[in-house]
Amino acid sequence: MDSNVHFITLATDDLESVRDFYVRGLGWTAHLDVPDEIVFFQVAPGLLLAFFDSRKFGEDTGRAAVSVSGLTLAHNVDSPDAVVETVTRMRAAGGSVVKEPQAGAFGGVFHALVEDPNGVLWEIAHNPSWSIGDDGTVSLG
Incomplete structure (x- = not known):
């Protein structure tokens, strides 16, 4: 597989x-x-x-739905300003900001956490050592 x-x-x-x-x-x-x-x-x-x-x-x-925890979906952006802009848009759309845009504790990231109306936690992040190629391939440094 x-x-x-x-x-x-x-x-x-x-x-x-x-x-x-x-x-x-x-x-x-x-x-x-x-x-x-x-x-x-x-x-x-x-x-x-x-x-x-x-x-x-x-x-x-055949199973009851359960809430999901211990999971984030991540969206990487090109700059710290883009983190702030994306979080602003998500807040205006009804998202709840869990962590305001800030420097992260791990790996040089600038990020924020936003919860959607379903409780899904999104990390909006800029990490200058990570990149995403035109073909969607992620490079982690």
């Missing part, structure tokens, strides 16, 4: 709030949007992030 991940699916109790946050608030375009069920966003080449209504998630998996 190869190491590709193509879908990350998170259950949500409030699909409308999550959709509003990403589509109306952040300007993301839904790749596929099934009202009252699931919304998919293309987040990288070959990778979709989906938010699935928690009741329907339970029907599909």
